[in-house]
Amino acid sequence: MSRDRVIQTAIAFIDEHGLPGLTMRRLGNELGVEAMALYRYVPGKEELLDGVVEALIESMRQDEDVLDTPSDGWQDFLIRLAHGVRRVALQHPKAFPLVASRPPEAPWLRPPLRSLAWVEVFLSGLLAEGFTEDAAVAAYRAYTSVLLGHLLLEVSNHGADVGPLDALGEDSGDDPEEAADASTVRDYPVVHRLRAQLSQDHAATEFEESLEELLGRMTLLRNEHSQS
Template sequence: MTTSPESTGSRTRLDRERVVHGAIEVIAAHGVDGLTMRRVGQELGVEAMALYRYVSGRDELLEAVVDALLGGITTKVEAQGFDSWQGYLQALAHEVRGVALTHPAAFPLAATRHPEAPWLRPPLRSIAVVEHFLATLTGAGFDDTAAVDAYKLFTTFLIGSLLLEVAAHGSDIAGVGQAGKGGAPATLSGELEDAPHVRRTQQRLSKDTSKQEFEVGLEALIDRIERSF
Protein backbone atom coordinates (compact mmCIF):
# COMPACT_ATOMS: atom_id res chain seq x y z
CA MET A 1 0.00 0.00 0.00
CA THR A 2 1.32 3.44 -0.93
CA THR A 3 1.84 5.79 1.99
CA SER A 4 0.38 9.27 1.66
CA PRO A 5 3.04 11.98 1.64
CA GLU A 6 1.06 13.71 4.40
CA SER A 7 1.76 10.86 6.80
CA THR A 8 5.39 10.10 6.16
CA GLY A 9 6.70 12.29 8.99
CA SER A 10 5.91 15.13 11.32
CA ARG A 11 7.28 17.62 8.79
CA THR A 12 4.65 16.70 6.22
CA ARG A 13 1.63 16.29 8.51
CA LEU A 14 -0.76 18.97 7.32
CA ASP A 15 -3.70 20.96 8.57
CA ARG A 16 -5.09 24.32 7.47
CA GLU A 17 -3.14 26.25 10.10
CA ARG A 18 0.13 24.73 8.95
CA VAL A 19 -0.65 25.50 5.32
CA VAL A 20 -1.36 29.14 6.19
CA HIS A 21 1.84 29.37 8.23
CA GLY A 22 3.74 27.94 5.28
CA ALA A 23 2.23 30.62 3.05
CA ILE A 24 3.34 33.34 5.47
CA GLU A 25 6.88 31.95 5.34
CA VAL A 26 6.85 31.93 1.55
CA ILE A 27 5.61 35.53 1.43
CA ALA A 28 8.36 36.56 3.84
CA ALA A 29 10.94 35.02 1.53
CA HIS A 30 9.50 35.78 -1.91
CA GLY A 31 6.86 38.50 -1.44
CA VAL A 32 3.16 38.29 -2.19
CA ASP A 33 3.74 38.03 -5.93
CA GLY A 34 6.04 35.07 -5.28
CA LEU A 35 3.39 33.07 -3.42
CA THR A 36 2.45 29.94 -5.35
CA MET A 37 0.90 26.70 -4.24
CA ARG A 38 4.02 24.93 -5.48
CA ARG A 39 6.28 27.02 -3.25
CA VAL A 40 4.04 26.49 -0.24
CA GLY A 41 4.17 22.78 -0.93
CA GLN A 42 7.96 22.91 -1.08
CA GLU A 43 8.03 24.84 2.20
CA LEU A 44 5.96 22.11 3.84
CA GLY A 45 7.59 19.16 2.08
CA VAL A 46 4.51 18.04 0.16
CA GLU A 47 3.17 18.18 -3.38
CA ALA A 48 1.16 21.29 -4.18
CA MET A 49 -1.96 19.19 -4.80
CA ALA A 50 -1.99 18.14 -1.15
CA LEU A 51 -2.75 21.72 -0.14
CA TYR A 52 -6.10 21.74 -1.91
CA ARG A 53 -7.61 19.64 0.86
CA TYR A 54 -7.31 22.72 3.10
CA VAL A 55 -7.72 25.71 0.75
CA SER A 56 -9.44 25.98 -2.60
CA GLY A 57 -6.55 27.86 -4.18
CA ARG A 58 -4.20 30.82 -3.96
CA ASP A 59 -6.97 33.39 -3.48
CA GLU A 60 -8.44 31.63 -0.46
CA LEU A 61 -4.93 31.12 0.89
CA LEU A 62 -4.22 34.86 0.70
CA GLU A 63 -7.44 35.59 2.56
CA ALA A 64 -6.51 33.03 5.19
CA VAL A 65 -3.12 34.70 5.62
CA VAL A 66 -4.78 38.04 6.40
CA ASP A 67 -7.16 36.37 8.84
CA ALA A 68 -4.23 34.68 10.56
CA LEU A 69 -2.24 37.90 10.84
CA LEU A 70 -5.07 40.00 12.26
CA GLY A 71 -6.99 37.31 14.11
CA GLY A 72 -7.09 37.70 17.87
CA ILE A 73 -6.20 41.42 17.82
CA THR A 74 -9.04 42.43 20.14
CA THR A 75 -8.32 39.51 22.47
CA LYS A 76 -4.74 40.69 22.82
CA VAL A 77 -5.90 44.24 23.53
CA GLU A 78 -8.31 43.00 26.17
CA ALA A 79 -5.53 40.95 27.74
CA GLN A 80 -3.35 44.06 28.02
CA GLY A 81 -6.12 45.99 29.70
CA PHE A 82 -6.91 49.69 29.28
CA ASP A 83 -8.57 52.28 31.47
CA SER A 84 -9.78 54.77 28.86
CA TRP A 85 -10.80 54.98 25.22
CA GLN A 86 -7.48 56.67 24.54
CA GLY A 87 -5.69 53.71 26.09
CA TYR A 88 -7.79 51.37 23.98
CA LEU A 89 -6.82 53.13 20.75
CA GLN A 90 -3.17 53.16 21.75
CA ALA A 91 -3.19 49.44 22.57
CA LEU A 92 -5.04 48.58 19.37
CA ALA A 93 -2.72 50.69 17.24
CA HIS A 94 0.35 49.08 18.80
CA GLU A 95 -1.02 45.58 18.23
CA VAL A 96 -1.66 46.28 14.55
CA ARG A 97 1.74 47.92 14.19
CA GLY A 98 3.30 44.85 15.78
CA VAL A 99 1.72 42.69 13.07
CA ALA A 100 3.00 45.06 10.37
CA LEU A 101 6.56 45.03 11.66
CA THR A 102 6.63 41.28 12.33
CA HIS A 103 5.24 40.47 8.86
CA PRO A 104 6.15 43.45 6.67
CA ALA A 105 5.96 41.51 3.41
CA ALA A 106 2.48 40.16 4.14
CA PHE A 107 0.96 43.19 5.88
CA PRO A 108 0.10 45.06 2.64
CA LEU A 109 -2.44 42.30 2.03
CA ALA A 110 -4.39 43.69 4.98
CA ALA A 111 -4.79 46.91 3.02
CA THR A 112 -5.79 45.33 -0.27
CA ARG A 113 -7.85 42.22 0.42
CA HIS A 114 -11.59 42.81 0.39
CA PRO A 115 -13.04 43.39 3.87
CA GLU A 116 -16.05 41.45 5.09
CA ALA A 117 -18.27 44.32 3.93
CA PRO A 118 -17.45 47.02 1.37
CA TRP A 119 -18.05 49.77 3.94
CA LEU A 120 -15.49 48.41 6.38
CA ARG A 121 -11.91 49.55 6.20
CA PRO A 122 -8.55 47.89 6.48
CA PRO A 123 -6.76 47.02 8.58
CA LEU A 124 -9.80 46.74 10.93
CA ARG A 125 -11.61 44.84 8.21
CA SER A 126 -13.78 42.30 10.02
CA ILE A 127 -17.23 42.82 11.50
CA ALA A 128 -16.12 41.31 14.81
CA VAL A 129 -13.23 43.76 15.22
CA VAL A 130 -15.30 46.77 14.19
CA GLU A 131 -18.06 45.72 16.57
CA HIS A 132 -15.50 45.59 19.39
CA PHE A 133 -14.19 49.04 18.40
CA LEU A 134 -17.64 50.65 18.28
CA ALA A 135 -18.82 48.96 21.47
CA THR A 136 -15.73 50.15 23.33
CA LEU A 137 -16.09 53.76 22.22
CA THR A 138 -19.85 53.97 22.73
CA GLY A 139 -19.31 52.39 26.12
CA ALA A 140 -16.93 55.26 26.87
CA GLY A 141 -19.59 57.85 26.04
CA PHE A 142 -19.27 58.32 22.27
CA ASP A 143 -22.51 58.56 20.33
CA ASP A 144 -22.83 56.53 17.12
CA THR A 145 -21.73 59.39 14.88
CA ALA A 146 -18.61 60.14 16.91
CA ALA A 147 -17.70 56.43 17.20
CA VAL A 148 -17.98 55.83 13.43
CA ASP A 149 -16.03 58.99 12.65
CA ALA A 150 -13.31 57.86 15.06
CA TYR A 151 -13.21 54.45 13.36
CA LYS A 152 -12.74 56.05 9.95
CA LEU A 153 -10.02 58.45 11.09
CA PHE A 154 -8.25 55.73 13.07
CA THR A 155 -8.17 53.25 10.19
CA THR A 156 -7.05 55.94 7.74
CA PHE A 157 -4.20 56.83 10.07
CA LEU A 158 -3.22 53.19 10.66
CA ILE A 159 -3.17 52.04 7.08
CA GLY A 160 -1.42 55.14 5.78
CA SER A 161 1.33 55.24 8.38
CA LEU A 162 1.91 51.49 8.53
CA LEU A 163 2.09 50.98 4.77
CA LEU A 164 4.65 53.76 4.61
CA GLU A 165 6.57 52.14 7.45
CA VAL A 166 6.73 48.68 5.91
CA ALA A 167 7.64 50.21 2.55
CA ALA A 168 10.50 52.02 4.25
CA HIS A 169 11.69 48.61 5.49
CA GLY A 170 11.83 47.35 1.91
CA SER A 171 8.42 45.72 1.47
CA ASP A 172 6.90 45.94 -1.99
CA ILE A 173 3.47 47.53 -1.64
CA ALA A 174 3.00 48.17 -5.37
CA GLY A 175 0.64 45.85 -7.18
CA VAL A 176 -0.42 43.92 -4.09
CA GLY A 177 -3.95 45.15 -4.64
CA GLN A 178 -4.19 42.88 -7.65
CA ALA A 179 -4.13 39.95 -5.23
CA GLY A 180 -7.72 40.51 -4.15
CA LYS A 181 -10.11 39.06 -6.70
CA GLY A 182 -13.83 39.02 -6.34
CA GLY A 183 -16.02 41.01 -3.99
CA ALA A 184 -17.21 40.86 -0.44
CA PRO A 185 -19.60 38.05 0.49
CA ALA A 186 -23.08 38.56 -0.90
CA THR A 187 -24.77 38.17 2.48
CA LEU A 188 -23.60 39.23 5.90
CA SER A 189 -26.81 38.57 7.81
CA GLY A 190 -25.23 35.98 10.09
CA GLU A 191 -22.28 38.14 11.04
CA LEU A 192 -24.42 41.25 11.49
CA GLU A 193 -26.82 39.48 13.83
CA ASP A 194 -23.99 39.27 16.35
CA ALA A 195 -22.83 42.84 15.76
CA PRO A 196 -25.55 45.28 16.88
CA HIS A 197 -23.27 48.33 16.87
CA VAL A 198 -22.12 47.64 13.31
CA ARG A 199 -25.69 46.92 12.18
CA ARG A 200 -27.00 50.13 13.74
CA THR A 201 -24.29 52.30 12.18
CA GLN A 202 -24.01 50.53 8.83
CA GLN A 203 -25.42 53.48 6.89
CA ARG A 204 -22.87 55.89 8.34
CA LEU A 205 -20.05 53.38 7.92
CA SER A 206 -20.85 53.20 4.21
CA LYS A 207 -20.94 56.98 3.74
CA ASP A 208 -17.92 58.43 1.94
CA THR A 209 -16.35 61.02 4.25
CA SER A 210 -12.79 60.68 2.95
CA LYS A 211 -12.37 64.39 2.13
CA GLN A 212 -13.46 65.42 5.63
CA GLU A 213 -11.20 62.77 7.16
CA PHE A 214 -8.23 64.10 5.21
CA GLU A 215 -8.91 67.64 6.36
CA VAL A 216 -9.41 66.62 10.00
CA GLY A 217 -6.26 64.49 9.92
CA LEU A 218 -4.28 67.32 8.35
CA GLU A 219 -5.51 69.80 10.97
CA ALA A 220 -4.59 67.37 13.75
CA LEU A 221 -1.13 66.92 12.27
CA ILE A 222 -0.63 70.70 12.01
CA ASP A 223 -1.84 71.16 15.59
CA ARG A 224 0.66 68.62 16.81
CA ILE A 225 3.50 70.23 14.88
CA GLU A 226 2.55 73.62 16.31
CA ARG A 227 2.55 72.23 19.87
CA SER A 228 6.02 70.76 19.42
CA PHE A 229 7.53 73.76 17.61
Protein backbone atom coordinates in the same frame (compact mmCIF):
# COMPACT_ATOMS: atom_id res chain seq x y z
CA MET B 1 -1.55 18.64 7.40
CA SER B 2 -4.30 21.12 8.25
CA ARG B 3 -5.67 24.44 7.00
CA ASP B 4 -3.93 26.27 9.83
CA ARG B 5 -0.58 24.66 8.98
CA VAL B 6 -0.98 25.61 5.31
CA ILE B 7 -1.75 29.22 6.20
CA GLN B 8 1.02 29.52 8.79
CA THR B 9 3.49 28.08 6.28
CA ALA B 10 2.29 30.63 3.71
CA ILE B 11 2.90 33.44 6.21
CA ALA B 12 6.40 32.13 6.94
CA PHE B 13 7.10 31.90 3.20
CA ILE B 14 5.98 35.50 2.63
CA ASP B 15 8.05 36.66 5.61
CA GLU B 16 11.16 35.12 4.07
CA HIS B 17 10.65 35.49 0.32
CA GLY B 18 8.02 38.20 -0.12
CA LEU B 19 4.49 38.08 -1.40
CA PRO B 20 5.22 38.08 -5.17
CA GLY B 21 7.05 34.76 -4.89
CA LEU B 22 4.19 32.87 -3.28
CA THR B 23 2.58 30.23 -5.49
CA MET B 24 0.67 27.10 -4.64
CA ARG B 25 3.49 25.01 -6.14
CA ARG B 26 6.16 26.69 -4.01
CA LEU B 27 3.99 26.43 -0.93
CA GLY B 28 3.52 22.74 -1.65
CA ASN B 29 7.30 22.36 -1.86
CA GLU B 30 7.64 23.99 1.56
CA LEU B 31 5.17 21.47 2.97
CA GLY B 32 6.60 18.50 1.07
CA VAL B 33 3.44 17.83 -0.95
CA GLU B 34 2.14 18.41 -4.45
CA ALA B 35 0.33 21.69 -5.01
CA MET B 36 -2.91 19.83 -5.71
CA ALA B 37 -2.87 18.44 -2.17
CA LEU B 38 -3.29 21.97 -0.79
CA TYR B 39 -6.67 22.45 -2.45
CA ARG B 40 -8.19 20.12 0.12
CA TYR B 41 -7.54 22.82 2.71
CA VAL B 42 -7.72 26.06 0.65
CA PRO B 43 -9.71 26.07 -2.63
CA GLY B 44 -7.19 28.36 -4.33
CA LYS B 45 -4.66 31.14 -3.91
CA GLU B 46 -7.32 33.81 -3.35
CA GLU B 47 -8.73 31.87 -0.42
CA LEU B 48 -5.19 31.26 0.83
CA LEU B 49 -4.49 35.02 0.90
CA ASP B 50 -7.79 35.66 2.66
CA GLY B 51 -6.73 33.08 5.24
CA VAL B 52 -3.39 34.84 5.71
CA VAL B 53 -5.15 38.15 6.42
CA GLU B 54 -7.55 36.48 8.85
CA ALA B 55 -4.66 34.80 10.67
CA LEU B 56 -2.68 38.05 10.93
CA ILE B 57 -5.59 40.04 12.35
CA GLU B 58 -6.75 37.30 14.69
CA SER B 59 -3.22 36.89 16.06
CA MET B 60 -3.93 39.99 18.14
CA ARG B 61 -6.17 37.78 20.27
CA GLN B 62 -2.97 36.30 21.71
CA ASP B 63 -1.54 39.76 22.45
CA GLU B 64 -1.95 40.28 26.19
CA ASP B 65 -1.62 44.07 25.84
CA VAL B 66 -4.61 44.35 23.48
CA LEU B 67 -7.95 44.64 25.27
CA ASP B 68 -11.42 43.55 24.22
CA THR B 69 -12.98 46.28 26.35
CA PRO B 70 -11.58 49.49 27.87
CA SER B 71 -10.33 49.17 31.42
CA ASP B 72 -8.42 52.46 31.87
CA GLY B 73 -10.26 54.81 29.54
CA TRP B 74 -10.78 54.94 25.79
CA GLN B 75 -7.38 56.52 25.09
CA ASP B 76 -5.55 53.61 26.71
CA PHE B 77 -7.87 51.20 24.87
CA LEU B 78 -7.08 52.71 21.45
CA ILE B 79 -3.36 53.05 22.14
CA ARG B 80 -3.14 49.37 23.08
CA LEU B 81 -5.05 48.36 19.95
CA ALA B 82 -2.87 50.54 17.72
CA HIS B 83 0.31 49.03 19.18
CA GLY B 84 -1.16 45.56 18.72
CA VAL B 85 -1.76 46.18 15.02
CA ARG B 86 1.73 47.68 14.71
CA ARG B 87 3.31 44.62 16.30
CA VAL B 88 1.57 42.42 13.73
CA ALA B 89 2.78 44.71 10.95
CA LEU B 90 6.39 44.67 12.13
CA GLN B 91 6.39 40.93 12.79
CA HIS B 92 5.14 40.29 9.24
CA PRO B 93 6.01 43.41 7.20
CA LYS B 94 5.98 41.64 3.84
CA ALA B 95 2.56 40.12 4.49
CA PHE B 96 0.95 43.15 6.12
CA PRO B 97 0.06 44.94 2.84
CA LEU B 98 -2.45 42.14 2.25
CA VAL B 99 -4.45 43.60 5.12
CA ALA B 100 -4.89 46.72 3.01
CA SER B 101 -5.54 45.06 -0.32
CA ARG B 102 -7.65 41.96 0.33
CA PRO B 103 -11.45 42.24 0.16
CA PRO B 104 -12.89 42.68 3.68
CA GLU B 105 -15.77 40.76 5.21
CA ALA B 106 -18.01 43.74 4.35
CA PRO B 107 -17.14 46.35 1.69
CA TRP B 108 -17.55 49.26 4.09
CA LEU B 109 -14.96 48.01 6.58
CA ARG B 110 -11.62 49.77 6.43
CA PRO B 111 -8.11 48.41 6.90
CA PRO B 112 -6.32 47.61 9.09
CA LEU B 113 -9.32 46.68 11.30
CA ARG B 114 -10.92 44.60 8.57
CA SER B 115 -12.68 41.91 10.54
CA LEU B 116 -16.21 42.29 11.82
CA ALA B 117 -15.06 41.00 15.21
CA TRP B 118 -12.43 43.72 15.69
CA VAL B 119 -14.69 46.50 14.42
CA GLU B 120 -17.29 45.30 16.92
CA VAL B 121 -14.65 45.48 19.67
CA PHE B 122 -13.63 48.99 18.59
CA LEU B 123 -17.14 50.46 18.35
CA SER B 124 -18.46 48.72 21.48
CA GLY B 125 -15.48 49.98 23.45
CA LEU B 126 -16.03 53.60 22.46
CA LEU B 127 -19.79 53.41 23.05
CA ALA B 128 -19.08 52.05 26.53
CA GLU B 129 -16.86 55.07 27.15
CA GLY B 130 -19.61 57.56 26.35
CA PHE B 131 -19.13 58.11 22.63
CA THR B 132 -22.29 58.66 20.59
CA GLU B 133 -22.78 56.30 17.67
CA ASP B 134 -21.89 59.03 15.17
CA ALA B 135 -18.78 59.96 17.16
CA ALA B 136 -17.71 56.30 17.37
CA VAL B 137 -18.04 55.87 13.59
CA ALA B 138 -16.12 59.11 12.95
CA ALA B 139 -13.41 57.95 15.35
CA TYR B 140 -13.22 54.59 13.54
CA ARG B 141 -12.70 56.36 10.21
CA ALA B 142 -10.03 58.72 11.52
CA TYR B 143 -8.25 56.03 13.52
CA THR B 144 -8.02 53.53 10.66
CA SER B 145 -6.86 56.18 8.18
CA VAL B 146 -4.00 57.39 10.37
CA LEU B 147 -3.00 53.89 11.47
CA LEU B 148 -2.98 52.40 7.99
CA GLY B 149 -1.05 55.27 6.41
CA HIS B 150 1.66 55.12 9.05
CA LEU B 151 1.99 51.35 9.04
CA LEU B 152 2.14 50.98 5.26
CA LEU B 153 4.93 53.54 5.19
CA GLU B 154 6.71 51.77 8.03
CA VAL B 155 6.52 48.27 6.53
CA SER B 156 7.70 49.64 3.18
CA ASN B 157 10.93 50.54 4.96
CA HIS B 158 11.18 46.89 6.03
CA GLY B 159 11.06 45.50 2.50
CA ALA B 160 7.30 45.28 1.97
CA ASP B 161 5.85 45.73 -1.50
CA VAL B 162 2.99 48.18 -0.90
CA GLY B 163 1.94 48.89 -4.45
CA PRO B 164 -0.19 48.69 -6.29
CA LEU B 165 -2.91 48.25 -3.69
CA ASP B 166 -5.99 48.34 -5.88
CA ALA B 167 -8.64 47.42 -3.34
CA LEU B 168 -8.37 50.15 -0.74
CA GLY B 169 -12.03 50.33 0.05
CA GLU B 170 -13.38 51.28 -3.37
CA ASP B 171 -17.15 51.51 -3.38
CA SER B 172 -18.52 48.47 -5.17
CA GLY B 173 -21.88 50.12 -5.70
CA ASP B 174 -23.62 47.24 -3.97
CA ASP B 175 -26.04 47.70 -1.11
CA PRO B 176 -24.07 46.97 2.09
CA GLU B 177 -26.65 44.48 3.32
CA GLU B 178 -26.45 42.55 0.05
CA ALA B 179 -22.68 42.82 -0.40
CA ALA B 180 -21.95 41.25 2.99
CA ASP B 181 -23.52 38.09 4.24
CA ALA B 182 -26.41 39.49 6.28
CA SER B 183 -26.50 36.63 8.77
CA THR B 184 -22.78 37.04 9.46
CA VAL B 185 -23.05 40.78 10.05
CA ARG B 186 -25.96 40.24 12.44
CA ASP B 187 -23.63 38.24 14.65
CA TYR B 188 -22.00 41.60 15.50
CA PRO B 189 -24.88 43.76 16.76
CA VAL B 190 -23.10 47.12 16.97
CA VAL B 191 -21.60 46.77 13.50
CA HIS B 192 -24.98 45.64 12.17
CA ARG B 193 -26.76 48.61 13.72
CA LEU B 194 -24.21 51.13 12.40
CA ARG B 195 -23.60 49.57 8.98
CA ALA B 196 -25.33 52.45 7.15
CA GLN B 197 -23.07 55.04 8.79
CA LEU B 198 -20.01 52.87 8.24
CA SER B 199 -20.75 52.61 4.52
CA GLN B 200 -20.97 56.36 3.94
CA ASP B 201 -18.18 57.97 1.93
CA HIS B 202 -16.57 60.90 3.76
CA ALA B 203 -13.13 60.59 2.15
CA ALA B 204 -12.95 64.19 0.93
CA THR B 205 -14.00 65.62 4.28
CA GLU B 206 -11.62 63.34 6.17
CA PHE B 207 -8.75 64.39 3.92
CA GLU B 208 -9.45 68.08 4.52
CA GLU B 209 -9.76 67.54 8.28
CA SER B 210 -6.51 65.55 8.39
CA LEU B 211 -4.75 68.23 6.36
CA GLU B 212 -6.11 70.95 8.64
CA GLU B 213 -4.93 69.06 11.70
CA LEU B 214 -1.50 68.55 10.13
CA LEU B 215 -1.19 72.26 9.33
CA GLY B 216 -2.22 73.08 12.90
CA ARG B 217 0.49 70.84 14.29
CA MET B 218 3.05 72.38 11.89
CA THR B 219 2.04 75.85 13.11
CA LEU B 220 2.67 74.79 16.70
CA LEU B 221 6.09 73.40 15.73
CA ARG B 222 6.94 76.59 13.84
CA ASN B 223 6.01 78.74 16.81
CA GLU B 224 7.91 76.56 19.26
CA HIS B 225 11.10 76.71 17.19
CA SER B 226 10.84 80.42 16.51
CA GLN B 227 10.69 81.11 20.24
CA SER B 228 13.67 78.90 21.13
